[in-house]
Amino acid sequence: xxxxxxxxxxxxxxxxxxxxxxxxxxxxxxxxxxxxxxxxxxxxxxxxxxxxxxxxxxxxxxxxxxxxxxxxxxxxxxxxxxxxxxxxxxxxxxxxxxxxxxxxxxxxxxxxxxxxxxxxxxxxxxxxxxxxxxxxxxxxxxxxxxxxxxxxxxxxxxxxxxxxxxxxxxxxxxxxxxxxxxxxxxxxxxxxxxxxxxxxxxxxxxxxxxxxxxxxxxxxxxxxxxxxxxxxxxxxxxxxxxxxxxxxxxxxxxxxxxxxxxxxxxxxxxxxxxxxxxxxxxxxxxxxxxxxxxxxxxxxxxxxxxxxxxxxxxxxxxxxxxxxxxxxxxxxxxxxxxxxx
Amino acid sequence: xxxxxxxxxxxxxxxxxxxxxxxxxxxxxxxxxxxxxxxxxxxxxxxxxxxxxxxxxxxxxxxxxxxxxxxxxxxxxxxxxxxxxxxxxxxxxxxxxxxxxxxxxxxxxxxxxxxxxxxxxxxxxxxxxxxxxxxxxxxxxxxxxxxxxxxxxxxxxxxxxxxxxxxxxxxxxxxxxxxxxxxxxxxxxxxxxxxxxxxxxxxxxxxxxxxxxxxxxxxxxxxxxxxxxxxxxxxxxxxxxxxxxxxxxxxxxxxxxxxxxxxxxxxxxxxxxxxxxxxxxxxxxxxxxxxxxxxxxxxxxxxxxxxx
Numbered sequence: 001x002x003x004x005x006x007x008x009x010x011x012x013x014x015x016x017x018x019x020x021x022x023x024x025x026x027x028x029x030x031x032x033x034x035x036x037x038x039x040x041x042x043x044x045x046x047x048x049x050x051x052x053x054x055x056x057x058x059x060x061x062x063x064x065x066x067x068x069x070x071x072x073x074x075x076x077x078x079x080x081x082x083x084x085x086x087x088x089x090x091x092x093x094x095x096x097x098x099x100x101x102x103x104x105x106x107x108x109x110x111x112x113x114x115x116x117x118x119x120x121x122x123x124x125x126x127x128x129x130x131x132x133x134x135x136x137x138x139x140x141x142x143x144x145x146x147x148x149x150x151x152x153x154x155x156x157x158x159x160x161x162x163x164x165x166x167x168x169x170x171x172x173x174x175x176x177x178x179x180x181x182x183x184x185x186x187x188x189x190x191x192x193x194x195x196x197x198x199x200x201x202x203x204x205x206x207x208x209x210x211x212x213x214x215x216x217x218x219x220x221x222x223x224x225x226x227x228x229x230x231x232x233x234x235x236x237x238x239x240x241x242x243x244x245x246x247x248x249x250x251x252x253x254x255x256x257x258x259x260x261x262x263x264x265x266x267x268x269x270x271x272x273x274x275x276x277x278x279x280x281x282x283x284x285x286x287x288x289x290x291x292x293x294x295x296x297x298x299x300x301x302x303x304x305x306x307x308x309x310x311x312x313x314x315x316x317x318x319x320x321x322x323x324x325x326x327x328x329x330x331x332x333x334x335x336x337x338x339x340x341x
Numbered sequence: 342x343x344x345x346x347x348x349x350x351x352x353x354x355x356x357x358x359x360x361x362x363x364x365x366x367x368x369x370x371x372x373x374x375x376x377x378x379x380x381x382x383x384x385x386x387x388x389x390x391x392x393x394x395x396x397x398x399x400x401x402x403x404x405x406x407x408x409x410x411x412x413x414x415x416x417x418x419x420x421x422x423x424x425x426x427x428x429x430x431x432x433x434x435x436x437x438x439x440x441x442x443x444x445x446x447x448x449x450x451x452x453x454x455x456x457x458x459x460x461x462x463x464x465x466x467x468x469x470x471x472x473x474x475x476x477x478x479x480x481x482x483x484x485x486x487x488x489x490x491x492x493x494x495x496x497x498x499x500x501x502x503x504x505x506x507x508x509x510x511x512x513x514x515x516x517x518x519x520x521x522x523x524x525x526x527x528x529x530x531x532x533x534x535x536x537x538x539x540x541x542x543x544x545x546x547x548x549x550x551x552x553x554x555x556x557x558x559x560x561x562x563x564x565x566x567x568x569x570x571x572x573x574x575x576x577x578x579x580x581x582x583x584x585x586x587x588x589x590x591x592x593x594x595x596x597x598x599x600x601x602x603x604x605x606x607x608x609x610x611x612x613x614x615x616x617x618x619x620x621x622x623x624x625x626x627x628x629x630x631x632x633x634x635x636x637x638x639x640x641x642x643x644x645x646x647x648x649x
């Protein structure tokens with residue numbers, strides 16, 4: 001895992017023997033004075049279920065639009081399935097399916113006709129294939145209905161169906177579970193896992209951390225158009241090897257433990273001492289405390305930092321949101337009875 | 342390819358083992374050769390899209406209704422000795438139904454036809470952007486230039502169908518109310534019904550060529566904005582400004598280059614012999630305007646950031 005938070009520019013990840021299917025090279029997009037995407041270097045490997053995380057406004061959708069040729073980069077380029085974008089966009093798009101933002105369709109046409117129309121732009125599509133993808137997304141019984149009458153969730157599913165039509169090597173899904181009910185979300189995630197298992201590379205943009213954690217093999221966290229961390233999802237959650245220690249004399253215990261682990265390795269947290277130490281160091285730690293005639297009452301693992309906390313820490317979303325939260329609380333206080341007093 | 346379990350049929354997406362899409366073969370249309378878009382396919386798709394827009398039928402309905410209304414109005418006013426003046430060819434209708442189509446064309450060409458052309462072309466790109474379908478369409482391996490050309494062509498086909506409907510309506514109602522007879526040309530000579538129909542067809546083709554300027558202008562604005570209404574209004578404003586400007590003698594020097602100046606030159610088909618010079622000059626100006634504006638639209642669309 002590489003992280004800008006650690007002070008270094010995120011390194012390009014290697015696919016380790018697997019072919020890269022999507023790479024970006026110093027991809028940059030400037031809108032007026034706003035640098036929406038800033039020198040993005042990213043690599044998605046064949047077979048990945050790749051999570052693309054970031055808070056709202058981080059530049060996720062802009063990156064997807066750049067990679068799929070909907071917008072033109074200010075500098076840099078992408079390579080999709082071996083084809084340079086925007087230079088060889090049409091060749092690249094023959095291997096890609098997906099949607100950006102909410103999938104939209106021709107409202108007066110049926111789901112089937114929409115699929116037929118969109119599918120035919122890539123190549124001939126058989127009615128059997130249309131039936132298959134409609135079944136996959138559980139819309140077979142609504143195939144002949146006008147899309148204008150579809151719910152948001154149904155349109156999302158139809159979006160996935162059109163992405164699957166020509167069996168692409170790479171599927172790009174921009175927040176595919178947005179607007180779905182819990183059952184729908186579960187089904188879509190299951191579908192994504194199955195696509196991955198079948199060898200299709202899935203590029204999944206999301207701001208739902210648990211979704212990425214559940215589904216993806218590798219991920220990137222994007223903030224203000226820059227990658228702040230990328231790597232295997234299993235390594236995204238910080239390795240938090242710390243123990244909490246409660247003794248009869250916390251002051252002396254802190255001195256003893258700082259001798260062992262250094263000044264920075266021991267933090268006083270309310271009534272506990274939080275010691276940055278792995279399990280192997282615990283017996284020696286207790287031996288030293290006991291030798292110092294300090295009563296040891298409890299040694300427990302410190303709770304791991306959640307991915308959500310880690311995400312907020314990396315993206316600065318928590319700190320940035322605090323003034324807003326204070327304003328909101330103040331506003332609410334004024335609205336509440338007696339609040340103006 | 343896929344096996345669907347009962348859960349899927351019960352209404353939930355993607356049961357376990359439901360999909361192995363990457364194993365799909367060319368039978369699903371994914372061969373490189375099969376995926377190359379064909380111009381005919383692009384036109385067919387645009388035609389289907391047009392057929393699935395209600396406004397298409399409104400304009401075609403209008404093209405059919407206007408000859409009927411003109412015929413009916415003139416039939417009812419036939420006995421009125423103080424019958425008012427009307428556009429070109431109106432005074433000839435009561436003696437020959439063949440003129441209903443020409444009178445309709447004369448009545449529509451200054452404003453309603455340009456309006457219809459601006460509407461259909463303005464919707465072509467901006468309307469899709471408005472609807473959000475532009476981004477899903479452009480995720481398919483289609484070249485923007487071909488896409489734009491298919492849009493332009495289909496706008497013209499749409500108008501051509503409108504003209505065909507107007508001709509059919511004109512002949513139908515002209516025949517019913519006044520009968521179809523050999524036509525007396527503007528030079529006083531007489532041409533048979535067959536030749537008359539040919540001249541009416543040529544007049545409509547000329548008017549269609551004139552509308553190509555409006556289509557290209559509106560398509561150009563359509564690539565600049567994500568609002569079809571904005572494209573329509575911008576086109577009509579430009580058209581009206583040009584039409585007004587060329588009325589002033591100060592702008593005489595400009596007039597030969599302005600396409601609205603040539604809109605009514607189709608009347609030269611009804612002179613004996615046909616006055617080809619103004620007709621060809623008009624066609625040349627139409628081609629120039631249309632070519633330049635369509636190319637400008639291409640240049641804009643080729644680099645357009647699709648953010649809708």
